[in-house]
Amino acid sequence: xxxxxxxxxxxxxxxxxxxxxxxxNFRIAVEKGITILRALNHIKEHLEPRLTFRAFCQAGIxxxxxxxxxxxxxxxxxxxxxxxxxGDGEHTILIEPLNNLEVVRxxxxxxxxxxxxxxxxxxxxxxxxxxxxxxxxxxxxxxGEFEAINxxxxxxxxxxxYSECSMMEVNRSYISPPVLVKAFRMNNDSRDTLACERLExxxxxxxxxxxxxxxxxxxxxxxxxxxxDGIHRLREEAFERGMTDSEGARxxxxxxxxxxxxxxxxxVTLPLRTKGxxxxxxxxxxxxxxxxxxxxxxxxVRPIPDIDRVSEIYSRLExxxxxxxxxxxxxxxxxxxxxxxxxxxx
Amino acid sequence: xxxxxxxxIVGAGGGGLFAALEAVRTNPRVSVAVISKVYPTRSHTSAAxxxxxxxxxxxxxxxxxxxxxxxxxxxxxxxxDQDAVEYLCGQAPSVVRELENLGAPFSRFADGTIAQRPFGxxxxxxxxxxxxxxxxxxxxxxxxxxxxxxVTFFNEYFLLSLxxxxxxxxxxxxxxxxxxxxxxxxxxxxxxxxxxxAKMYWNRSSNAAGNxxxxxxxxxxxxxxxxxMEFIQFHPTGLRKSGLxxxxxxxxxGGYLLNRHGERFMVRYAPQKMELGPRDLVxxxxxxxxxxxxxxxxxxxxxxxxxxxxxxxxxxxxxxxxIRELSMHFEGVDPIAEPIPVRPTAHYSMGxxxxxMAKTAVRGVFxxxxxxxxSVHGANRxxxxxxxxxxxxxxxxxxxAAEEAPRRKALGIPPGAVAGMADEIRSYANPERYERYGILxxxxxxxxxxxxxxxxxxxxxxxxxxxxxALRERFRRIRLFDTGTVYNTNLIQILELKNMLDLAxxxxxxxxxxxxxxxxxxREDFPRRDDQAxxxxxxxxxxxxxxxxxxxxxxxxxxxxxxxRSY
Numbered sequence: 001x002x003x004x005x006x007x008x009x010x011x012x013x014x015x016x017x018x019x020x021x022x023x024x025n026f027r028i029a030v031e032k033g034i035t036i037l038r039a040l041n042h043i044k045e046h047l048e049p050r051l052t053f054r055a056f057c058q059a060g061i062x063x064x065x066x067x068x069x070x071x072x073x074x075x076x077x078x079x080x081x082x083x084x085x086x087g088d089g090e091h092t093i094l095i096e097p098l099n100n101l102e103v104v105r106x107x108x109x110x111x112x113x114x115x116x117x118x119x120x121x122x123x124x125x126x127x128x129x130x131x132x133x134x135x136x137x138x139x140x141x142x143x144g145e146f147e148a149i150n151x152x153x154x155x156x157x158x159x160x161x162y163s164e165c166s167m168m169e170v171n172r173s174y175i176s177p178p179v180l181v182k183a184f185r186m187n188n189d190s191r192d193t194l195a196c197e198r199l200e201x202x203x204x205x206x207x208x209x210x211x212x213x214x215x216x217x218x219x220x221x222x223x224x225x226x227x228x229d230g231i232h233r234l235r236e237e238a239f240e241r242g243m244t245d246s247e248g249a250r251x252x253x254x255x256x257x258x259x260x261x262x263x264x265x266x267x268v269t270l271p272l273r274t275k276g277x278x279x280x281x282x283x284x285x286x287x288x289x290x291x292x293x294x295x296x297x298x299x300x301v302r303p304i305p306d307i308d309r310v311s312e313i314y315s316r317l318e319x320x321x322x323x324x325x326x327x328x329x330x331x332x333x334x335x336x337x338x339x340x341x342x343x344x345x346x
Numbered sequence: 347x348x349x350x351x352x353x354x355i356v357g358a359g360g361g362g363l364f365a366a367l368e369a370v371r372t373n374p375r376v377s378v379a380v381i382s383k384v385y386p387t388r389s390h391t392s393a394a395x396x397x398x399x400x401x402x403x404x405x406x407x408x409x410x411x412x413x414x415x416x417x418x419x420x421x422x423x424x425x426x427d428q429d430a431v432e433y434l435c436g437q438a439p440s441v442v443r444e445l446e447n448l449g450a451p452f453s454r455f456a457d458g459t460i461a462q463r464p465f466g467x468x469x470x471x472x473x474x475x476x477x478x479x480x481x482x483x484x485x486x487x488x489x490x491x492x493x494x495x496x497v498t499f500f501n502e503y504f505l506l507s508l509x510x511x512x513x514x515x516x517x518x519x520x521x522x523x524x525x526x527x528x529x530x531x532x533x534x535x536x537x538x539x540x541x542x543x544a545k546m547y548w549n550r551s552s553n554a555a556g557n558x559x560x561x562x563x564x565x566x567x568x569x570x571x572x573x574x575m576e577f578i579q580f581h582p583t584g585l586r587k588s589g590l591x592x593x594x595x596x597x598x599x600g601g602y603l604l605n606r607h608g609e610r611f612m613v614r615y616a617p618q619k620m621e622l623g624p625r626d627l628v629x630x631x632x633x634x635x636x637x638x639x640x641x642x643x644x645x646x647x648x649x650x651x652x653x654x655x656x657x658x659x660x661x662x663x664x665x666x667x668x669i670r671e672l673s674m675h676f677e678g679v680d681p682i683a684e685p686i687p688v689r690p691t692a693h694y695s696m697g698x699x700x701x702x703m704a705k706t707a708v709r710g711v712f713x714x715x716x717x718x719x720x721s722v723h724g725a726n727r728x729x730x731x732x733x734x735x736x737x738x739x740x741x742x743x744x745x746x747a748a749e750e751a752p753r754r755k756a757l758g759i760p761p762g763a764v765a766g767m768a769d770e771i772r773s774y775a776n777p778e779r780y781e782r783y784g785i786l787x788x789x790x791x792x793x794x795x796x797x798x799x800x801x802x803x804x805x806x807x808x809x810x811x812x813x814x815x816a817l818r819e820r821f822r823r824i825r826l827f828d829t830g831t832v833y834n835t836n837l838i839q840i841l842e843l844k845n846m847l848d849l850a851x852x853x854x855x856x857x858x859x860x861x862x863x864x865x866x867x868x869r870e871d872f873p874r875r876d877d878q879a880x881x882x883x884x885x886x887x888x889x890x891x892x893x894x895x896x897x898x899x900x901x902x903x904x905x906x907x908x909x910x911r912s913y
Contacts (some may be wrong), residue, residue, distance in 0.1 A: 016831065033678070045783070045784035049836045050827065050828040052833055053835070056554045057392065057555075058554065058555060059393060059588075059672060060671070061393050062387075062392050064385075080675075105833040115501075119493050124449070125448060125487075125490065129447045134443075134447050135444035138402075138443045138459060142458050143456070150451065153476075154479065157385075189449060
């Protein structure tokens with residue numbers, strides 16, 4: 001069996017004794033086929049009993065052991081040490097706690113914010129069947145209806161997407177990707193009766209419309225859930241339900257309209273259309289500063305030369321949307337969360 | 347710090363969550379707290395893959411509750427209490443439909459009804475499933491409904507003791523893991539739903555690291571007997587290197603077990619049911635093949651192959667996606683292209699807290715799920731019956747608790763109970779102590795695996811008992827090296843080891859005492875079932891000095907009388 005000396009550089013912080021976090025190095029011989037979690041267990045049992053991390057099922061289904069490995073959020077139990085080694089011969093693996101959550105100790109973070117947000121955003125099915133009639137009959141659910149929520153119901157709440165999310169990094173009040181996945185999963189469940197209230201809740205401030213489309217949640221999902229597709233689908237649903245009276249929805253609509261009409265953004269009026277007259281006043285100092293630096297968007301935006309071709313794209317999108325609404329075919333690899341609708345207005 | 351609730355539920359897996367949900371639905375005025383050492387969705391229910399049995403008749407129209415009862419009683423090798431089995435199977439269709447009504451995403455047949463597949467040891471196809479993540483989806487559904495109903499959770503609280511005054515429940519003493527504070531929960535009704543104890547086999551177990559039987563150990567120390575502890579189920583298909591589980595659904599979908607001659611050897615052991623014989627029989631057959639030199643050899647030990655290739659890529663991707671992922675992660679094998687190396691792994695504890703229809707000997711204390719022995723599984727549990735067990739008895743306990751709690755008086759927890767636990771924990775850090783957790787735990791896993799495994803014989807069992815008792819003695823000198831109070835996982839490891847050692851001595855002692863072979867308990871020196879002498883439940887109680895005393899209890903019979911068990 002192939003063996004190598006590997007250094008684990010591990011984030012340490014015990015608020016009781018450490019003024020600031022520091023990194024500890026542990027050098028151990030590791031066999032090929034060993035997971036990061038087994039290496040951590042080895043270090044705890046043989047070198048440092050105080051090393052603190054969470055782990056439970058060891059099989060990638062409970063979500064306890066998510067940490068950042070070489071800067072990327074992953075499950076320690078399903079990540080092979082060998083896959084994390086650089087090609088330079090100097091084998092060091094960096095292990096840190098998840099981002100965007102308070103560190104309790106070492107690699108353990110406080111995940112209560114995730115739990116609280118799930119609760120605030122109605123992350124449950126509210127069944128149509130009254131309590132006294134529960135258990136008498138099953139719903140008839142087509143395979144298509146099941147497939148629509150199948151991938152999203154894989155979420156194990158490990159927090160990896162929460163840790164990777166760019167928006168979380170600047171705003172801890174942001175709703176966060178796992179809560180949006182749950183909202184998508186519930187809103188697309190044919191047995192649920194709370195879709196409207198839930199969507200209203202998730203699209204309020206710091207909600208659905210704050211996502212910056214960086215796709216990192218989806219890229220690093222430990223269960224390969226196409227999270228961004230779910231977020232897009234929720235936004236479309238907001239338009240379909242006429243929930244267009246929010247900054248986010250107006251912003252999306254303004255983009256959609258500008259591109260359709262002139263092929264590019266009309267930046268000068270964008271804040272006005274997104275935030276309204278009063279809301280835009282707050283932007284004035286920024287506009288002045290930009291003006292002083294010579295960064296003034298043109299007041300009058302002429303349509304781009306090929307605007308006809310843009311119009312053609314729009315009409316094609318419209319047509320493909322209607323087709324997709326009729327038939328949704330799950331393709332191979334990742335199960336799509338919904339038909340491939342374009343994002344945009346009505 | 348002291349908390350007061352009408353009902354305290356320890357454990358937030360399927361059993362505990364359904365109990366909580368049912369309690370608040372039955373009586374919204376009772377206050378309910380759920381205490382768990384892990385966040386609810388991380389409970390081991392999430393690892394149940396295959397499915398949940400219910401005679402819905404969606405697949406086999408002629409399936410009945412009665413046939414389900416018969417399969418379960420026969421599967422138990424006639425050790426199950428038939429009143430409990432009848433209740434279990436009778437409630438099955440409605441609890442499964444209820445979970446469906448609450449949003450559990452079951453896989454479906456073309457007509458839109460809940461899909462059912464064949465599972466081991468049954469005459470009809472009645473296992474309802476959601477791909478191979480059934481437990482995960484049921485657990486999340488129950489958690490979501492508990493959030494909806496505003497159930498109060500105390501996450502990352504560790505159970506230290508169960509308190510009662512002369513048989514009347516007082517509550518529980520716990521350790522708040524974030525702060526290491528000892529906190530009492532005063533409650534006239536306590537439901538124990540802490541999961542199984544098969545992790546005492548450690549590396550030879552499919553269980554989560556925390557399946558250490560904390561509720562069983564607390565009950566044992568509180569004077570409640572444990573029942574049928576010798577019966578540990580070895581699941582036939584654990585991954586060779588890690589012991590992680592490959593669902594029975596893989597064989598339910600048509601997978602083959604092959605020895606190194608490429609033979610489907612089950613033809614010699616269960617010619618009718620083949621790979622879908624009951625778990626005890628399939629696990630023993632695989633072990634026999636390996637012992638007789640028909641297994642495959644590797645650095646990571648001998649193994650048998652589970653071949654799914656003939657099912658085709660599409661069926662594997664759609665119905666067994668998680669198995670494919672696990673095989674690739676932990677064995678580097680894609681089951682679409684290669685067979686999966688497997689061997690039996692300790693998986694489930696049929697034994698547990700002695701309970702009749704979820705009620706224990708202490709008034710106000712219920713026990714449900716794997717920590718309990720109701721007993722619906724007897725000497726061998728059928729696949730698909732454990733999720734059912736937690737749903738049916740979790741719900742029942744929740745309902746009865748909600749009815750009972752208002753009638754019961756809240757008795758305080760004596761300060762001595764909290765102080766005693768604090769002293770014990772402080773003593774672990776005594777610098778004169780020197781035994782190390784990692785070493786004792788390794789030796790425990792080895793002692794159980796080598797001596798109290800699938801094949802048992804008096805000599806090895808005696809050795810197992812001696813080794814476990816010696817480890818219990820050495821545990822008195824175990825040293826806590828981490829003396830901090832913030833999230834001290836070293837302390838939790840030690841408390842869990844203490845629980846496992848107490849329970850391991852019960853398992854080894856009862857296995858030595860039972861001189862017959864029944865279900866999962868196979869004695870090379872007593873290879874036959876002996877109904878005359880041993881058609882009895884075993885009981886373990888703890889004496890004041892910590893010694894285990896053995897006793898017995900009759901089996902409740904019903905419609906089905908003793909018969910030879912063949913498949």
